Amino acid sequence: xxxxxxxxxxxxxxxxxxxxxxxxxxxxxxxxxxxxxxxxxxxxxxxxxxxxxxxxxxxxxxxxxxxxxxxxxxxxxxxxxxxxxxxxxxxxxxxxxxxxxxxxxxxxxxxxxxxxxxxxxxxxxxxxxxxxxxxxxxxxxxxxxxxxxxxxxxxxxxxxxxxxxxxxxxxxxxxxxxxxxxxxxxxxxxxxxxxxxxxxxxxxxxxxxxxxxxxxxxxxxxxxxxxxxxxxxxxxxxxxxxxxxxxxxxxxxxxxxxxxxxxxxxxxxxx
Numbered sequence: 001x002x003x004x005x006x007x008x009x010x011x012x013x014x015x016x017x018x019x020x021x022x023x024x025x026x027x028x029x030x031x032x033x034x035x036x037x038x039x040x041x042x043x044x045x046x047x048x049x050x051x052x053x054x055x056x057x058x059x060x061x062x063x064x065x066x067x068x069x070x071x072x073x074x075x076x077x078x079x080x081x082x083x084x085x086x087x088x089x090x091x092x093x094x095x096x097x098x099x100x101x102x103x104x105x106x107x108x109x110x111x112x113x114x115x116x117x118x119x120x121x122x123x124x125x126x127x128x129x130x131x132x133x134x135x136x137x138x139x140x141x142x143x144x145x146x147x148x149x150x151x152x153x154x155x156x157x158x159x160x161x162x163x164x165x166x167x168x169x170x171x172x173x174x175x176x177x178x179x180x181x182x183x184x185x186x187x188x189x190x191x192x193x194x195x196x197x198x199x200x201x202x203x204x205x206x207x208x209x210x211x212x213x214x215x216x217x218x219x220x221x222x223x224x225x226x227x228x229x230x231x232x233x234x235x236x237x238x239x240x241x242x243x244x245x246x247x248x249x250x251x252x253x254x255x256x257x258x259x260x261x262x263x264x265x266x267x268x269x270x271x
Contacts, residue, residue: 031058032091033149033187034065034130038100038178039121041201047108048119049100049207050083050128053184056095060085063148064133065099068141070152070159071125077162078140081120084133089115092210095185100207108201114210124175125159127152149187151179151194166191174199180206 032054041047050065067081083099091097092114098105102116132146141162150165155175161167168191169176178197187193198204 030149030185030187031055032060032063032097032130033181033185034128034151035096035184036178036180036197036206037121037128037151037153038197038205038207039119039126039153040123040175040177041199045121045123046101046118047104047201048121049098049105049113050119051180051207052091052097052099052130053095053181054091056091056093058091059087060089060091060097061087062133064131064136066129066131066136066145067119067121068127068129068162069122070127070161071122071155071157076160080122080126082136082139083115083117083119090210094208094210096208096210098207098209105207109205109207111207111209112211113207124155125153125157125161127162127165129163129165131163153179164189166194168194168196171196178205180204 032052034050035053036049036051038047038049052060063085065081065083065085066079069075069078069080089097097115098111098113099115099117099119100113101118102113105111105113127150129145129150130148132148135144135146136142137144145163147163150163152159152161152165152167153176154161154167154169156170166189168179176196177199179194180197181187181193182195
């Protein structure tokens with residue numbers, strides 16, 4: 001019996017070495033992800049942006065966004081854009097960080113990006129990657145990149161994409177304007193996580209900067225009780241006075257009020 005148990009234990013230890021271990025997919029709760037990309041839209045391209053999302057307060061220092069040419073044969077793999085984050089870059093209290101053109105974002109969505117730049121995003125095939133800055137070698141994909149997240153946009157002609165990124169599009173005969181996650185932060189490293197964004201700068205596009213704070217909680221409420229005592233004037237058998245007896249912690253007591261309760265009516269509780 002002991003010999004049989006020893007054989008089973010050895011088999012269990014050796015099995016992963018034989019068949020290999022399948023790496024786990026990224027899941028909700030990653031410190032930071034690419035959450036939305038808008039690379040093209042109607043009119044002048046002044047509202048392009050890349051939105052990040054993750055655990056609030058996550059530092060972006062040491063990470064870079066790179067936009068990789070994925071169409072032209074002669075320049076495929078080269079960086080069209082590289083954005084290096086520094087010590088002051090951090091996901092907001094709402095979990096968002098927005099990189100984009102402040103002029104168009106303000107005019108079309110009424111928001112101010114956390115990093116104001118004019119992204120050079122291609123209106124055809126591209127790959128967007130969030131990588132460790134120290135792993136970048138040169139100005140094109142080298143294979144050394146440590147990739148935290150990636151997404152690719154594809155036009156009808158198709159292209160060459162990188163980092164194993166989920167490929168979104170094409171949308172009919174048009175290049176997809178961009179892509180956004182179906183649910184913020186939900187990531188299974190598949191195209192099912194994404195939906196094509198609106199080319200016409202519609203409400204489906206939702207650029208969100210890290211400066212947006214959640215709505216404040218409702219104000220505290222004071223609760224009042226009524227004490228009844230005999231009215232010495234004789235005009236009414238009772239005199240009512242509102243007395244603060246229970247107050248939520250942040251509330252300030254209201255001024256005391258006095259009032260008469262008519263004869264024949266039952267005392268009422270003041271709201």
